Every structure is written in C-alpha cells, then in structure tokens.
Amino acid sequence: MTEDQRNKLIERIKRLLALSKSPNEHEAAAAMSKAQELMRELSITEEDLELTDFATVRTDTLLVKSGHRLPRYVSYMSYLMKTAFGVECIFSDGQRNKEIIFVGTKSKTEICVYTWTVLARILKTKAAEYKFSITHLRCSPGKKAALAEEYCEGWVWGVWENIVPETVSQREHELTKKLINTKFNIKTADMRGSGASGAEANDAYSQGMQTGKNTRLHQGMQADKRGALSETRYLGRA
Known part of the structure; x- marks a missing residue:
C-alpha cells in the first residue's frame, strides 16, 4: 500500500x-x-x-548559523509564538542555519511559518534602523551590535505584551507533546544574552520595547490551494 x-x-x-x-x-x-x-x-x-491532524513545520528565516549559540531574543520570539498560537517550538541545527520547528495542529503550524517570517523581517528592519540611529555613539562595532541585540530583546517583549494568548485544550496539548516525544530528542538550547549592560543597554531595551508595543502584527488565517495565505487578522489586543 x-x-x-x-x-x-x-x-x-x-x-x-x-x-x-x-x-x-x-x-x-x-x-x-x-x-x-x-x-x-x-x-x-x-x-x-x-x-494525523498534527504536524511539524520548520523554517530557518532568522539565519542563525548552525552550531552557534541562540540569541536570547530568538528564544523570546518562540515564547511569543507559543503564546499567540498555542504551538510548541523546537530549535534544531539545519545544514547551514538553525531552524525553528513548530509543532501543533496542521492549520496552526502552517500559519506559524508565515507569521514567524513576517516577524523576523520586521525585527531585522527595526534592528537596522536602531543601529543607524546610534552611529553617533563612540563605541566599538561589537558594542553597537550588543546594543542592537538588547533593542531586539525589548522589541520582542513589547510585541509579546500586545498578544492575546491562544487557548489550547488539554487534549491538543497532550497530542502535541506526544508528537514531540515520538519525533524528537529534545535538548536544551544553548543561548546567549546580548552582553550589553549599563544605561545605554537599558535605553536600547526601552526603545525596543516601545517600538514593539506599537507594532501591528497580523497572522495568516487561511491558505489558498497554492499555499499562499489569502487572509490575515490583527494579532494583538484591541
């Protein structure tokens, strides 16, 4: 057969x-x-x-190199996705880049890839804008990169505060966990913080959080026959 x-x-x-x-x-x-x-x-x-109504779907959109420690803001983004969609998120090393794997019902995991991609694109743009805004600071490129990561951490938490949590039934939670235990050997992700500290780091985080709170993120709700998302709705509080 x-x-x-x-x-x-x-x-x-x-x-x-x-x-x-x-x-x-x-x-x-x-x-x-x-x-x-x-x-x-x-x-x-x-x-x-x-x-059979559950699936695992993966993407490497954030382009964190395989074998490298995971930036803390990426982990925060996974919490955001779990809160917004009621899925589980697993990180894995792909051939070149780290991947995030969404585990849950088929409809949710497909939508998660779309939303994660949009989220990563917005964050990349915001981080670049922030880096440009601090070109006047007299510090090393390494410190500016660290401040940008601190900004990213704040931004993700700002978006997270605006999310309406998804309600997941006990049965859905049990089946998601069973699928994970069947298909994956879970290990704790090796994470790293931004390395920034002091007043400048606090300011970077605050700026990121404020911008994140003002972000209007929409989640894909429905896919057409070719897999393109044809409908979205605002993902956040009224």
Whole structure:
C-alpha cells in the first residue's frame, strides 16, 4: 500500500467515525463497524487518527548559523509564538542555519511559518534602523551590535505584551507533546544574552520595547490551494 493510498483510507475512516454519530442507529452502527474494520487493517488507533491532524513545520528565516549559540531574543520570539498560537517550538541545527520547528495542529503550524517570517523581517528592519540611529555613539562595532541585540530583546517583549494568548485544550496539548516525544530528542538550547549592560543597554531595551508595543502584527488565517495565505487578522489586543 502506498502512502497516498494509506492517507486516503485514513480520511475515509475519519468520515466513517463522523457518520457513526448519526442519529440514524443503523447508519451509525454500519459506519462504526466499517471504520473499525479499516482501523484493524491499517493497525491504527483512534489516537493515531487524531495525530494525523498534527504536524511539524520548520523554517530557518532568522539565519542563525548552525552550531552557534541562540540569541536570547530568538528564544523570546518562540515564547511569543507559543503564546499567540498555542504551538510548541523546537530549535534544531539545519545544514547551514538553525531552524525553528513548530509543532501543533496542521492549520496552526502552517500559519506559524508565515507569521514567524513576517516577524523576523520586521525585527531585522527595526534592528537596522536602531543601529543607524546610534552611529553617533563612540563605541566599538561589537558594542553597537550588543546594543542592537538588547533593542531586539525589548522589541520582542513589547510585541509579546500586545498578544492575546491562544487557548489550547488539554487534549491538543497532550497530542502535541506526544508528537514531540515520538519525533524528537529534545535538548536544551544553548543561548546567549546580548552582553550589553549599563544605561545605554537599558535605553536600547526601552526603545525596543516601545517600538514593539506599537507594532501591528497580523497572522495568516487561511491558505489558498497554492499555499499562499489569502487572509490575515490583527494579532494583538484591541
């Protein structure tokens, strides 16, 4: 049996299980009997069927090199995504760059890649604008880079404060965790802070937070047949 044939049977089982809730007793019984027959044939359980609605999707948009420590603001962004969408986020080393992997329902993970990409693009632009704004400071390029990272940390928390948390059911949480335990060997990410300190660092963080609070981020809500997001909604508080 090919993977495509198996997937078609799984979809048929789902339809039969839905039909098994029919008020027509004979129709419901026949649907349940056929669903159970197909489940035995495929050696799958009801939980296996539930997991087919979950997925893992990855992106390396932030371009953090593999093997390098993860900037703290990137970790903060993962908390933001978890809060906004109710997904789990895992970091992994890709062939060239670090990747973030979103784990959750298929609809949520697909939308997460879009939102993460937009978020990263905005942050990259804001960080560049901040760096330009501090060209007058008499400090080394390394310190300016550290201040820019401090700005990024503030920016992400500013956006995070404006997010409306997603409510996740206990069952969805359990299935997400099971998928992670099945597919990944989780290790603690090696993170680093900006390295900046003092009044200038505090000022950079404050500027970033204020700009983040004013950011109007929209999340993708619906994809067309080609995978392009055709609808968005404002992701934040009114």
